[in-house]
Amino acid sequence: MKYTKLATAIAVGMVSTYASAAGFQLLEQNVSGLGNAYAGSAAVADNASTIFFNPAGMTQLKDREFSGGLAVIAPSFKFSDNGSSVGRLAGTGNGGDAGQTGYVPNAYMSWAINKDLYVGAGFSAPFGLKTEYSSPWLGAAQAVSFDVKTYNFNPSVAYRVNDMVSVGAGVSWQRLEAVYKRVVGVGVAGVPGAATAVFPASPLTASISGExxxxNAGVLFNVSPETKVGASYRSTVNYNLTGDITVTGPSSVLNTAGTSGAKASLTLPDTFIVSGTRQLSKQWEILGDVAYTGWSSIPKLDLVRSSGVIAQTLDTDFRDTWRVAVGANYRYSDAMVLKFGFALDQTPVKGASTRLVSLPDNDRTQISTGAQWKLANGSTLDLGLSYLFIDRASIDNNQSSATQAANRGRVTGSYDGSAWIVGAQYSVPF
Structure with a gap:
């Protein structure tokens, strides 16, 4: 447990994440797959990061291996207004670029107990989100910023059943931290005169966390010397989060009425991946991937005060999604492999009415390239680069209310989004 706490402490100091896959899922659990847009992720098994994507792949590794990497994600989300109506907290301004650059680290180690039994452990950040609007921002009553981080520690085991079949499984200890900020300032329920009182615009911060x-489990089939097929599953993770809500504006009445303890329940989605790789020749290899994510586990998120009163509901109404990726590797020389990839990724957001200003997500297309160098002592260096084309996302999120305290206005318009991802990873047997 002390090692888990140490890893978390280190990660808290260095990780700021933005979702690179649809929703707020992070695919960058290694960088060796980035150049292929993560095609073949459950079948490749060429370094210790297979612990996350398919633990059965450890049977393909050397006796002891370490792999560590870092991905940098630079997204852009720019809002264009089309007749928003934001009520008593009306403001102007499109909030600048809500995309925030983030950093996603990972580290893995595997050991062979004997020729058929392997154990390993990994540290990663499977979900993350950060959006933040600059002032002035007309949607500030709905959200100013939203920052979600997860830290995942994943001990695993793998067993080679025979030359064709390997199986693997692992458990995950996971921590989630979320900070949500918006502006409040109109009458507060339960405060005398609240029906007509208008308080100055004040920052509200909700901070919740939990463990x-x-x-996870997986299977890997060595169908032939040229062909591998893998399948893996990661379970849902059920959270009971606790924390507090604070209001820190100039009105002591609003600050007192708006501040309390907070709690929320959240079920992060499960994922299922089927992958394959095929060596076509000495130079060329092709890879494929089909992935399912059960985002419908998050129909909404209720932020509840310690009194039991719901402070706010985020009506996500998420749907389950699919992601399809294809990739290719070209062996330029014995020391260098060039990588290419393409992916289509569905958003869990159903439409404009349930799209949140804190998650202006939409379907995306990913194009990737990268390279892998073999270095001394059997070590490898992977570099990857991706660009995400995010479809223009319409929004018509109506959180208006006849009750002033609950009136967060109606944000209507569209988002233009994109992202760059770059990363490096070092892997070494020892």
């Missing part, structure tokens, strides 16, 4: 566990 939970999950599990």
């Amino acid at each position: 939970s566990t999950g599990w």
Whole structure:
């Protein structure tokens, strides 16, 4: 447990994440797959990061291996207004660029107990989100910023059943931290005169966190010397989060009425991946991937005060999604492999009415390239680069209310989004 706490402490100091896959999922659990847009992720098994994507792949590794990497994600989300109506907290301004550059680290180690039994452990950040609007921002009553981080520690085991079949499984200790900020300032329920009182615009911050566990499992088939097929599953993770809500504006009445303890329940989605790789020749290899994510586990998020009153509901109404990726590797020389990839990724957001200003997500297309160098002592260096084309996202989120305290206005318009991802990873047997 002390090692888990140490890893978390280190990560808290260095990680600021933005979702690179649809929703707020992070695919960058290694960089060796980035150049292929993560095609073949559950079948490649060429370094210790297979612990996350398919633990059965450890049977393809050397006796002891370490892999560590860092991905940098630079997104852009720019809002264009089309007749928003934001009520008593009306403001102007499109909030600048809500995209925030983030950093996603990972580290893995595997050991062979004997020729068929392997154990390993990994540290990663499977979900993350950060959006932040600059002032002035007309949607400030709905959200100014939203920052979600997860830290995942994943001990795993793998067993080679025979030359064709390997199986693997693991457990995950996971921590989630979320900070949500918006502006409040109109009458507060339960305060004398609240029906007509208008308080100065004040920052509200909700901070919640918690820990939970999950599990993952996978199978790898060596169909032939040229062909591998893998399948893996990661379970849902159920959270009971606790924290507090604070209001820190110039009105002591609003500050007192708006400040309390807070709690929320959240179930992060499960994922299922089927992958394949095929060596076509000495130079060329092709890779494929089909992934399912059960985002419908988050129909909404209720932020509840310690009194039991719901402070706010985020009506996400998420749907389950699919992601399809294809990739190719070209062996330029014995020391260098060039990588290419393409992916289509569905958003869990159903439409404009349930799109949140804190998650202006939409379907995306990913194009990737990268390279892998073999270095001394069997070590490898991977570099990857991706660009995400995010479809223009319409929004018509109506949180208006006849009750002033609940009136967060109606944000109507569209988002233009994109992202760059670059990363490096070092892997070494020892």
